[in-house]
Amino acid sequence: MPPTSINFKEQMSEVRRTQILLGAAKVFAKKGFHKATTKEIAKTAGISEGTIYNYFENKRELLVAMIELLALQPLKNIVNTDLSPTELLTAIIQDRYRLVKEQGYLLAPVIAEIFADTELRAYVYQKIIIPASSYLEHYIQANIASGQFRQVDPVLITRAFMGATMLNFTIKITQLDPRYDNITVDTMIEQLVPLFLNGIGGRD
Amino acid sequence: MPPTSINFKEQMSEVRRTQILLGAAKVFAKKGFHKATTKEIAKTAGISEGTIYNYFENKRELLVAMIELLALQPLKNIVNTDLSPTELLTAIIQDRYRLVKEQGYLLAPVIAEIFADTELRAYVYQKIIIPASSYLEHYIQANIASGQFRQVDPVLITRAFMGATMLNFTIKITQLDPRYDNITVDTMIEQLVPLFLNGIGGRD
Amino acid sequence: MPPTSINFKEQMSEVRRTQILLGAAKVFAKKGFHKATTKEIAKTAGISEGTIYNYFENKRELLVAMIELLALQPLKNIVNTDLSPTELLTAIIQDRYRLVKEQGYLLAPVIAEIFADTELRAYVYQKIIIPASSYLEHYIQANIASGQFRQVDPVLITRAFMGATMLNFTIKITQLDPRYDNITVDTMIEQLVPLFLNGIGGRD
Amino acid sequence: MPPTSINFKEQMSEVRRTQILLGAAKVFAKKGFHKATTKEIAKTAGISEGTIYNYFENKRELLVAMIELLALQPLKNIVNTDLSPTELLTAIIQDRYRLVKEQGYLLAPVIAEIFADTELRAYVYQKIIIPASSYLEHYIQANIASGQFRQVDPVLITRAFMGATMLNFTIKITQLDPRYDNITVDTMIEQLVPLFLNGIGGRD
DNA sequence: TATGAATGAGATTTCATTCAT
DNA sequence: TATGAATGAAATCTCATTCAT
Numbered sequence: 001m002p003p004t005s006i007n008f009k010e011q012m013s014e015v016r017r018t019q020i021l022l023g024a025a026k027v028f029a030k031k032g033f034h035k036a037t038t039k040e041i042a043k044t045a046g047i048s049e050g051t052i053y054n055y056f057e058n059k060r061e062l063l064v065a066m067i068e069l070l071a072l073q074p075l076k077n078i079v080n081t082d083l084s085p086t087e088l089l090t091a092i093i094q095d096r097y098r099l100v101k102e103q104g105y106l107l108a109p110v111i112a113e114i115f116a117d118t119e120l121r122a123y124v125y126q127k128i129i130i131p132a133s134s135y136l137e138h139y140i141q142a143n144i145a146s147g148q149f150r151q152v153d154p155v156l157i158t159r160a161f162m163g164a165t166m167l168n169f170t171i172k173i174t175q176l177d178p179r180y181d182n183i184t185v186d187t188m189i190e191q192l193v194p195l196f197l198n199g200i201g202g203r204d
Numbered sequence: 205m206p207p208t209s210i211n212f213k214e215q216m217s218e219v220r221r222t223q224i225l226l227g228a229a230k231v232f233a234k235k236g237f238h239k240a241t242t243k244e245i246a247k248t249a250g251i252s253e254g255t256i257y258n259y260f261e262n263k264r265e266l267l268v269a270m271i272e273l274l275a276l277q278p279l280k281n282i283v284n285t286d287l288s289p290t291e292l293l294t295a296i297i298q299d300r301y302r303l304v305k306e307q308g309y310l311l312a313p314v315i316a317e318i319f320a321d322t323e324l325r326a327y328v329y330q331k332i333i334i335p336a337s338s339y340l341e342h343y344i345q346a347n348i349a350s351g352q353f354r355q356v357d358p359v360l361i362t363r364a365f366m367g368a369t370m371l372n373f374t375i376k377i378t379q380l381d382p383r384y385d386n387i388t389v390d391t392m393i394e395q396l397v398p399l400f401l402n403g404i405g406g407r408d
Numbered sequence: 409m410p411p412t413s414i415n416f417k418e419q420m421s422e423v424r425r426t427q428i429l430l431g432a433a434k435v436f437a438k439k440g441f442h443k444a445t446t447k448e449i450a451k452t453a454g455i456s457e458g459t460i461y462n463y464f465e466n467k468r469e470l471l472v473a474m475i476e477l478l479a480l481q482p483l484k485n486i487v488n489t490d491l492s493p494t495e496l497l498t499a500i501i502q503d504r505y506r507l508v509k510e511q512g513y514l515l516a517p518v519i520a521e522i523f524a525d526t527e528l529r530a531y532v533y534q535k536i537i538i539p540a541s542s543y544l545e546h547y548i549q550a551n552i553a554s555g556q557f558r559q560v561d562p563v564l565i566t567r568a569f570m571g572a573t574m575l576n577f578t579i580k581i582t583q584l585d586p587r588y589d590n591i592t593v594d595t596m597i598e599q600l601v602p603l604f605l606n607g608i609g610g611r612d
Numbered sequence: 613m614p615p616t617s618i619n620f621k622e623q624m625s626e627v628r629r630t631q632i633l634l635g636a637a638k639v640f641a642k643k644g645f646h647k648a649t650t651k652e653i654a655k656t657a658g659i660s661e662g663t664i665y666n667y668f669e670n671k672r673e674l675l676v677a678m679i680e681l682l683a684l685q686p687l688k689n690i691v692n693t694d695l696s697p698t699e700l701l702t703a704i705i706q707d708r709y710r711l712v713k714e715q716g717y718l719l720a721p722v723i724a725e726i727f728a729d730t731e732l733r734a735y736v737y738q739k740i741i742i743p744a745s746s747y748l749e750h751y752i753q754a755n756i757a758s759g760q761f762r763q764v765d766p767v768l769i770t771r772a773f774m775g776a777t778m779l780n781f782t783i784k785i786t787q788l789d790p791r792y793d794n795i796t797v798d799t800m801i802e803q804l805v806p807l808f809l810n811g812i813g814g815r816d
Numbered sequence: 817t818a819t820g821a822a823t824g825a826g827a828t829t830t831c832a833t834t835c836a837t
Numbered sequence: 838t839a840t841g842a843a844t845g846a847a848a849t850c851t852c853a854t855t856c857a858t
Binding site: 220243246251252253254255258 | 818819820
Binding site: 439440441442443516517519520521522523524525526529530533537538560561563564565567568569570571572573574575576579582584585587588591595596599600602603604605606607608 | 643644645646647720721723724725726727728729730733734737741742764765767768769771772773774775776777778779780783786788789791792795799800803804806807808809810811812
């Protein structure tokens with residue numbers, strides 16, 4: 001048999017895995033991890049219950065696989081360019097907002113379980129938070145060194161930025177507060193970028 | 205029977221309710237809401253399973269009651285004084301940190317479910333986030349009016365402040381990052397208060 | 409509450425345990441351990457499936473409990489009298505035959521699992537085989553010492569006697585061989601007692 | 613196609629059947645019939661799960677086929693010679709011990725199921741026990757006729773001999789009793805052969 | 817009001833068997 | 838004929854909730 005045949009099988013397997021994962025994500029998003037049943041996941045993914053277990057050890061592994069999927073995403077649109085502080089923070093906010101908007105259904109069940117599952121929490125911190133933060137951390141570090149920014153703690157400030165943006169995104173996207181109805185991403189950028197840049201003494 | 209008797213009964217009932225609630229909180233904190241069993245809650249609270257249902261409709265109501273309990277807490281130490289911006293933000297951080305540290309076991313299971321249960325999310329936002337934010341919102345509003353602060357959006361900035369502090373608290377308290385080992389609340393105050401005050405153009 | 413109330417509860421609990429155990433034994437006997445379902449056990453015992461698990465850790469514990477039940481039985485009718493060799497072997501055969509006949513439905517599923525479950529095998533050997541053998545072993549030992557019997561290995565000969573009787577009992581009771589139709593316990597006694605007594609050089 | 617081709621095919625088919633059967637036997641021996649999975653059987657036999665069903669109707673048929681395989685074995689080393697009683701019983705014990713030792717992994721799962729599956733029990737009795745017993749039965753019969761042995765029931769005594777030896781073999785081989793550590797087959801022969809020969813009044 | 821045994825619906829997971837390739 | 842992915846029925850076990858005492 002030609003080598004393409006092997007590739008074909010592998011590809012099919014990968015496709016099926018993703019199919020199951022997306023089904024799971026949909027149901028997790030709607031019901032939460034614990035109330036999501038494998039029966040509904042199977043139905044949503046268009047396969048039978050047993051098939052889930054040909055691709056994943058158990059239900060929890062679906063969540064872990066979702067974390068790995070998320071871990072591949074975030075950095076893409078930001079990196080490898082020569083941006084001014086304003087441009088960088090703007091780019092980060094835009095990217096994260098898009099991420100939360102588009103992949104929030106993947107994110108929400110993961111975040112929920114983080115608060116109940118210590119092991120998962122550590123895993124997410126290593127796999128997602130740290131990688132997603134490191135670019136900004138180093139950027140701040142470099143600008144402190146060059147005298148552009150005040151002497152702040154890059155780790156703490158980076159997480160402050162993440163916490164600040166993420167909470168606002170969440171409120172906006174889940175429509176928790178009617179006062180956010182006419183707050184757009186651009187509004188957030190207008191408000192949060194100067195907040196942080198002034199805050200760390202950055203001049204553009 | 206004399207009215208005092210009724211009061212006594214009511215008080216007893218209230219005591220028993222709290223006793224159950226604290227038992228539930230402990231188990232929720234250890235296992236998460238879904239993996240916590242009513243059997244273990246009863247044991248932890250020192251009562252029998254059936255008794256839980258004399259005071260609460262069902263398991264979920266324990267969570268709702270915990271939200272109400274939390275809603276009573278946060279404002280206490282901050283309000284009704286004449287504080288400078290630095291003093292206020294410092295006081296807020298200190299108070300919230302204490303809250304997260306002391307009542308994190310009440311908070312964590314509630315937050316976890318927020319991401320899985322839309323109805324609960326709205327309830328928490330109304331009962332906790334809005335009340336906990338309003339003082340700072342109005343404070344910022346007032347200082348904008350008096351020209352002390354720049355023209356910022358008080359709602360958005362208040363949530364930015366909450367998100368920034370809360371994420372840092374969580375990382376610290378759950379010991380997710382060894383780099384937080386020698387970051388104290390005071391470090392956080394040193395870093396975050398100037399960040400926000402400079403950020404909103406506040407002069408102390 | 410009076411102490412009898414406590415006793416009553418304990419007794420009820422014991423009754424329920426036995427009720428479940430007998431239900432399980434019936435189904436095990438009919439279907440074998442693995443094909444017996446907890447659903448059918450519950451139905452046979454006249455309780456709900458969940459109740460099984462209030463009294464037994466898991467399905468396998470039902471088997472273990474049956475072993476313990478069997479372990480209490482065998483010795484009763486034989487013991488502590490001054491019997492001649494013929495009388496003793498006759499008594500043993502009669503007692504064992506009765507046991508296999510009356511409790512064979514408890515025995516069969518246990519024996520079946522012995523061949524598949526090493527741990528269970530050891531447990532049965534310690535709990536049942538050894539106690540059930542020791543009286544005869546010591547009896548043989550004593551008669552060798554007094555010169556009544558030849559110098560034989562009491563352990564090996566005792567098990568030879570057990571194996572010889574048990575296989576014949578099984579064939580008889582399960583009606584595997586039509587030639588056993590007119591073989592009674594008395595026939596077996598007539599055949600097997602002299603076989604062993606002559607075999608070990610015993611004079612009555 | 614030439615007839616040799618058909619023979620070749622048939623032989624291949626027979627080889628494959630045996631290959632599967634030995635794989636099954638290994639897994640049955642390790643896990644017991646019910647806990648053995650077709651997946652593991654396939655892996656052990658070096659074929660795929662589906663292939664099993666090209667050669668056997670279902671999983672149970674593997675057990676039936678194993679019984680047939682066993683049915684071919686036992687008689688070999690004993691028959692068609694002119695042996696004295698002592699020589700014969702010695703030969704039988706040696707042969708059976710070897711059988712249990714070498715093919716115990718085939719035997720154990722079969723015996724286990726015998727106690728759970730009535731139909732299988734009857735089948736094994738017809739296919740294995742009766743053939744394995746008949747030679748000794750007739751031998752005893754003949755010696756009674758010639759006055760060498762007492763008037764005993766050959767069927768019952770033969771099974772007594774089988775039960776006696778088999779139980780001792782099992783205890784020895786499964787190492788259930790440390791007292792069997794220095795009991796060898798020769799010890800068993802020394803003990804059991806005189807036991808039975810004296811028992812049936814045989815003179816050598 | 818307190819108890820805790822009983823309930824039974826429902827969840828996860830396993831695995832013999834099928835069947836398209 | 839061989840493969841192994843897919844199936845889905847079925848099994849064990851859990852646990853929130855009820856209710857007789």
